[in-house]
Amino acid sequence: GAVVSQHPSWVICKSGTSVKIECRSLDFQATTMFWYRQFPKQSLMLMATSNEGSKATYEQGVEKDKFLINHASLTLSTLTVTSAHPEDSSFYICSARDKSGQVINEQFFGPGTRLTVL
Amino acid sequence: QKEVEQNSGPLSVPEGAIASLNCTYSDRGSQSFFWYRQYSGKSPELIMFIYSNGDKEDGRFTAQLNKASQYVSLLIRDSQPSDSATYLCAVSPFSGGYNKLIFGAGTRLAVHP
Numbered sequence: 001g002a003v004v005s006q007h008p009s010w011v012i013c014k015s016g017t018s019v020k021i022e023c024r025s026l027d028f029q030a031t032t033m034f035w036y037r038q039f040p041k042q043s044l045m046l047m048a049t050s051n052e053g054s055k056a057t058y059e060q061g062v063e064k065d066k067f068l069i070n071h072a073s074l075t076l077s078t079l080t081v082t083s084a085h086p087e088d089s090s091f092y093i094c095s096a097r098d099k100s101g102q103v104i105n106e107q108f109f110g111p112g113t114r115l116t117v118l
Numbered sequence: 119q120k121e122v123e124q125n126s127g128p129l130s131v132p133e134g135a136i137a138s139l140n141c142t143y144s145d146r147g148s149q150s151f152f153w154y155r156q157y158s159g160k161s162p163e164l165i166m167f168i169y170s171n172g173d174k175e176d177g178r179f180t181a182q183l184n185k186a187s188q189y190v191s192l193l194i195r196d197s198q199p200s201d202s203a204t205y206l207c208a209v210s211p212f213s214g215g216y217n218k219l220i221f222g223a224g225t226r227l228a229v230h231p
Contacts, residue, residue, distance in 0.1 A: 034218065043206060043223040093161045103167060104150045105210040107219060112161040
């Protein structure tokens with residue numbers, strides 16, 4: 001149980017284009033999903049917290065107009081990187097918290113999406 | 119001061135030895151603590167979590183928490199080459215309303231045969 005999928009697993013795009021990444025909880029309902037970014041040899045940096053049916057909460061320094069987050073259902077959140085540039089190239093990882101989970105703030109991670117912007 | 123600090127390593131231990139990984143955190147009101155393992159190019163996988171002061175054991179892994187010292191550690195007994203990975207400490211801080219996890223930079227563990 002507690003499986004989170006991400007799609008696509010990798011994407012290469014041209015500078016200036018937009019890229020959408022999907023995060024799905026496959027066997028549980030997630031009222032809250034999280035989006036992280038990880039640069040090489042660095043730790044996970046929380047970008048935003050996504051709550052179903054409401055606006056995402058962005059961490060300081062993360063541009064909400066550039067990283068659009070939508071959490072339209074209890075099993076799906078999407079991150080759209082708008083007008084991507086080479087500096088946005090990174091490993092994007094989502095996680096989800098089980099609505100009925102017993103462990104406080106336990107998060108289940110997706111496999112990640114590697115974005116390369118040329 | 120970083121919210122969650124870990125020694126980046128690498129920590130090199132021989133196969134069969136005990137690996138000790140340490141983590142300190144700044145938010146005294148932090149509530150829950152997690153250890154994740156991350157292989158290169160993969161996303162983190164949960165090893166264990168701990169809430170209460172003291173030790174918590176799960177197979178070859180033992181998590182230790184000392185809230186007074188704001189310190190959490192992970193011991194890996196009988197280390198195997200397959201344990202070679204980056205170990206991430208994550209904390210659920212009061213400052214975040216306990217709604218998010220803050221990760222340390224991770225400690226790279228290398229277990230050599």
